[in-house]
Amino acid sequence: MERPEISLDLAAELHLFVGARHRGEHAVVRSDGAATLGHLVESLGIPLTEVGALLVDGRPVPTSHLPADGERVTVQGVSRPQPLPGPARFLLDVHLGTLARRLRLLGVDAAYENPDIGDAALAARSAADRRVLLSRDRGLLRRRELWAGAYVYSHRPDEQLTDVLSRFAPPLAPWTRCTACNGVLRTAAKDAVHAQLRDGTERSYDAFAQCTACAQVYWRGAHHAHLNAIVDDALRTVGAHR
Template identity: 75%
Template sequence: MDRPQIWLEFAPELHLFVSSPRRGGRSALRTDGASTLGHVVESLGVPLTEVGELLVGGRPVPDSHIPSDAEEITVRAVARPQPATAAPPRFLLDVHLGTLARRMRLLGIDAAYENPDIGDAALAARSAAEQRVMLSRDRGLLRRRELWAGAYVYSHRPAEQLRDVLSRFAPPLAPWSRCTACNGELRPASKTAVREQLHDGTERSYDAFAQCVECGQAYWRGAHHARLEAIVDDAVREFGGAAAV
């Protein structure tokens, strides 16, 4: 018996995952008649984390649907903003996204970061145990079934990566409330409490300090503050949240 032939059309946002013959319109595919639609889509290179609605003849179906002969299937990209799996969303970033993790923390987003690399299995297990959205550019990692939730980061550039995450998940922003080093929460601190971390010039020039409740790192408005403030202001202007202070 001939294997079923289906017709697939991928949303433009998903074209980077599929081979060139499957970009720009419908393409035919022979299936084994037993695999689910989710498996078929993943076998063509598209992580299910990036898939929105699956339509058969214009009708939504689950990824467990088993395609039949001659079905016309549309694979849409995930909606933006994506419906939240938890509020507020919490994230886990792999070893290649350290700069993005620091920028997310700068905005007060709970962004755990694994460095050095602990391996895909351990990352997926932590995502599940702590109910964190796994952010990665590793398609193999995003295909692991034990992930609680995941998302592909589309750019190599940290500024574009940040916009990507903010537009997709719309997390609440609370700038200057997290430690960029360890992700802990910041609290106001006296100069006396952080004096051991200050150089003479810093101690003379600044009076307002914050300190991480987890690692003890001290923060103040140093020479780098203007650059960080620009990142915060741009994010708040476009995506909302508390004003930079």
């Protein structure tokens, strides 16, 4: 018996995941008759974390749908902003350290694994902590044990941040998290952090914050204008996508 032939109309943003021959008007794949629609989409190289609605003749179907011969399936990208299945908590792999620090600057709960603990451990932590795993590793995002995941489309930190913020529109609370460890900051008196300050810093600044987890001390120093610009851009991005 000839294997069922399925046509998949792919959203434009999904084309980067597939080979050149599948980037036209629609991708034609053959099923063994037992593979689910989700498996067929993944067989093209598309992580299901990047797939929104699946439609057959305009009718929504789940990833467990068994496609029949001749069916034409529309594969949409995720909607933006994408609803989160829980609190806005993220886990970033070893390649996204700058993005992790910028999310923390904005008060977003962003755990970061460095050094690399391996795909299996990352996926397990995502599930155990109920965190959305952010990665540029397509294979990692296809692991079944993930709680939730998202592909980071750019290799540039500025574009990565805009991508994540426009996709999830998480609540922002700038200047409330430690960029080093993700701990929560509290206001600190100068006398209390005196031992950690250089003479010039102590003379020039009066307002300080300290991490409740690692004791790192923060003040609005020479880089504040650059960081404030990142915060302002982020607030505009999230505001535009809510």
